[in-house]
Amino acid sequence: MPRRNADTREDIRAVAMELFAENGFEQTSLRQIAERLGITKAALYYHYPSKDELLSELARPMVDDLGAYVAHARDAGPGDAPDLLRRYLELCHRHRLLLQSVLREPAVLAKLGVLTAVLQRRLEVDRALVGSDRPTDRVRAIIAFGGLQDCVVLMGDERLETYADAAVESALRALAPPR
Amino acid sequence: MPRRNADTREDIRAVAMELFAENGFEQTSLRQIAERLGITKAALYYHYPSKDELLSELARPMVDDLGAYVAHARDAGPGDAPDLLRRYLELCHRHRLLLQSVLREPAVLAKLGVLTAVLQRRLEVDRALVGSDRPTDRVRAIIAFGGLQDCVVLMGDERLETYADAAVESALRALAPPR
DNA sequence: GTCTATAGGATGATAGAC
DNA sequence: GTCTATCATCCTATAGAC
Structure with a gap:
């Protein structure tokens, strides 16, 4: 799955929102988010310090x-x-x-x-x-x-x-x- | 935590409902349910074949x-x-x-x-x-x-x-x- | 910024003794 | 009916190379 634009943090928020809307927060793993973005979980953690912090920002x-x-x-x-x-x-x-x-x-x-x-x-x-x-x-x-x-x-x-x-x-x- | 009455299946449903109401379904583990009941997870599985089946019954x-x-x-x-x-x-x-x-x-x-x-x-x-x-x-x-x-x-x-x-x-x- | 690799732990579920 | 012990899997999160 190709990246959407140059701003990775924004991409992450968009994809996370999509998946949370589809499956709910607890039911969505960082692996799923990373996969749909075409990056790894570790890369996610470079941009957001925790799953909860990502949620708060959303x-x-x-x-x-x-x-x-x-x-x-x-x-x-x-x-x-x-x-x-x-x-x-x-x-x-x-x-x-x-x-x-x-x-x-x-x-x-x-x-x-x-x-x-x-x-x-x-x-x-x-x-x-x-x-x-x-x-x-x-x-x-x-x-x-x-x-x-x-x-x-x-x-x-x-x-x-x-x-x-x-x-x-x-x-x-x-x-x-x-x- | 003492057992409530003789009907274990009913006890399980009551406690599960309590915990689901407090924390939500996905957020509640069978370990928590078993602990509050004072039995083990394995005993739960004797009465209900899966977590989903327990949910359906509720x-x-x-x-x-x-x-x-x-x-x-x-x-x-x-x-x-x-x-x-x-x-x-x-x-x-x-x-x-x-x-x-x-x-x-x-x-x-x-x-x-x-x-x-x-x-x-x-x-x-x-x-x-x-x-x-x-x-x-x-x-x-x-x-x-x-x-x-x-x-x-x-x-x-x-x-x-x-x-x-x-x-x-x-x-x-x-x-x-x-x- | 992104990767590989892994730590450390919880989870749902099962096997088999009593 | 309940137990101990364990399995396989998944999770969040981190360390360190590139």
Whole structure:
């Protein structure tokens, strides 16, 4: 298998992401990554000091993006719900490859040390949007945000524009308190 | 760690489920299961011929339950949406331990050979409820069903009755076509 | 930067005694 | 039904030559 371009580190990230998406993180060995790249495991270790470090580098863009989103959402408040939902959908879509693969494995989340942090932030956003953390309020936020995330995962390679409006509107109805 | 009761096969399933929920399937070794049970790996193999077979046995109740649900949903149709959503929530809650752990790992779904089958059935149910598989229609079904599933996973050990009504109502609003 | 070679350990699974 | 002992295989990671 020929190399893709001159930047080996970038090639490694691309191939690793492919394989993680196909087989999951734990199920993918450095041997597989090296083979698909046409180099050896030892060469991988020249570029990345460990498998975990490679994982962190792959996940960092999404983690950072999510951090910025939460900061924004905290300030925005419930009035901006339509905008916040759309931004969340777009964020998920930007990072859909990661979302479809690695970020579903609990072991991976624990390894990244982001599990509790992410859940905590998610709860903050939920509370900001529905105004309380009583179970009957929380579920509305869970269905709205979780549902949008599920859309991205299940719609696969469908272009975002074909479903974005419908998804945001549906999530918005889910979020609204019962009359 | 002392044995729980006289039925070793049942003990094995219980402990395996615990550990899979804590660490994921691939990340849990037979050595860990045996240790927590207070027996050896070899004893495990007396009761289960392989790790995969153990997994299948753990997952079968949910797979069967889901099969029955889909058969029912196919006959019911869109008019029964509130009932179908509630049944789905209850189904997810019955199998929440499985849902929180094993069934999120793509490698596991592939191993069970249920990945395509489940997605296929899910699509059937979606179509039955929203009447088409156009992206703008599908997302409504995804948010409703996916959202309910997310509720069960994220609400953890919260009692179902505390949030079931609110969740079903929210999902129902998400499912409704935009006016 | 990439290689060969290998250390050191865990894993799933099996053989055979009791 | 459970044990000890072991196999073959795979893994992450490192050492050192080129």
